[in-house]
Amino acid sequence: MNDSKLLETFQLAVKSKILIEGIEQYLSDWRGVYQGKTKFVIFPQTTLEVSKVVKLANKFNVPIVPQGGNTGLCGGATPDKSGNSILINLSKLNKIRSIDLLGNTISVEGGCVLETILSETDKNDRVFPINLAAKGSCTVGGNLATNAGGINVLKYGLTRDLVLGVEVVLPTGEIINNLTSLHKDNTGYAFHKILVGSEGTLGIITAATIKIFQKPKAKISSFIKVKNINESIKTLHSLQSYSGGNIEAFEIMSKPILDIVHRQFPNLSKPFPEIPELALLVEFSTTSELDLITDSTGETFFQNRIIEIMSMLIENELIEDAIISKSEYQNKELWDIRENANIAQMQEGFQLKLDISIPIKEISEFWSDTYNKIKLYHSNVKICVFGHLGDGNLHYNLMDKNPEEPYVKENQIILKELVYEQVSKFSGSFSAEHGIGQLKINELKKYKEKNTFDLIKRIKKSMDPKNIMNPGKIFY
Ligand SMILES: Cc1cc2nc3c(=O)[nH]c(=O)nc-3n(C[C@H](O)[C@H](O)[C@H](O)COP(=O)(O)OP(=O)(O)OC[C@H]3O[C@@H](n4cnc5c(N)ncnc54)[C@H](O)[C@@H]3O)c2cc1C
Known part of the structure; x- marks a missing residue:
């Protein structure tokens, strides 16, 4: 089916807004590292609409790229350059469905902007535990899909620890309503936990129930x-x-x-x-x-x-x-x-951004050992570290000492490898909170324990046999 026929089919089947022009902002990532193409961008407003869109995409074997606020730092929400996919932007699926002040939970739709949830819970004398600098644009669906961290992990835990249930549209278009608000529910596999961190490769998160907490006085x-x-x-x-x-x-x-x-x-x-x-x-x-x-x-x-x-x-x-x-x-x-x-560093110039985590007890040694190695072999490099030390997550970013003598960009592969080898030596992770996306596919294959890696691929294959859900992300 050609592109215009496909567009017509979608237009007839769903009420959602569809854009084919003026879509540049959806086609590159926040850092401007990845640019892609798409047949069109579609903005469903309900879970049913998402389901209809996915069913059609499945029927015609059209790859889907889910997108929230497009603030991800690994290119996970950017389509590839082929122009074969359609982009589903969730920003119109953005209601707060309910807030339970006795049970301390909130149910929100996937496209709800994080800041909206933070202020709603604040008004109700509660804290929404996910908080990051991109809160004005990122969505809760994106937060779940990337298993976002942020500044409050030390106190409340990572997104995966906070989600009680999800509503999700599978690659077949089937709606799974697992939107429980129970804190205890030992009834089979914790399916929702697999969705968290799946970066749009297993399904589209249309809603989630998440723990909230007493607001500090x-x-x-x-x-x-x-x-x-x-x-x-x-x-x-x-x-x-x-x-x-x-x-x-x-x-x-x-x-x-x-x-x-x-x-x-x-x-x-x-x-x-x-x-x-x-x-x-x-x-x-x-x-x-x-x-x-x-x-x-x-x-x-x-x-x-x-x-x-x-x-x-x-x-x-x-x-x-x-x-x-x-x-x-x-x-x-x-x-x-x-x-x-983050923004200051982006404005300043090229940076090799590495988002790593190290066991707390190893951080001091990792810090000095890696510093010495970089100084010894790459004296032109400035190490700009910041991050969530309380949970062992460092944003270990490398920049040129002298912008007149660019070095980091040309040597980024070797520098990245040096740091990741150090991370591996100290039993850390090369991807603490930003995910894999397109950026770290090779590293996942290289550093993830082989049997675990194979199992992840088997799960993907069984849930998305046609590989239409965000292909080319997490693994090739
Ligand atoms: C200034 C700045 C600061 C940041 N600070 C942090 C931080 O402290 N901690 C942290 O973890 N991250 C941080 N990030 C990264 C980013 O904000 C998070 O990854 C965020 O969770 C992404 O949300 P989003 O809605 O923008 O998702 P997007 O960028 O739109 O998408 C990210 C991934 O999720 C998938 N996705 C999006 N929505 C859905 C959905 N509804 N269902 C299924 N899949 C979906 C996409 O396909 C993609 O793979 C920061 C980013 C910026 C720009």
């Missing part, structure tokens, strides 16, 4: 100057034991990335007069009213506790200095530094 952030990575890990350990489970997020930023953020965004606040070699950004929270009781100086118990802990860490010479926020405004000022890291 207060939050305090601290920007901390530390000497080195070893002390950073010790600080994590100390704060975990002294703060009584109050740590919401524990982030690290090295000087090169702080330099970039402040150069690109000079209006952001600078916590210290001089940019530290290594900084931690820690968020503490409390859900207890009792913590809000003030003393004669007007400070709350909670503030006093954090000040005491920080003073103790300074006295013990574990940390060098700490700025502690006194208001929500100051919290935001500190977090703006961290949340602008």
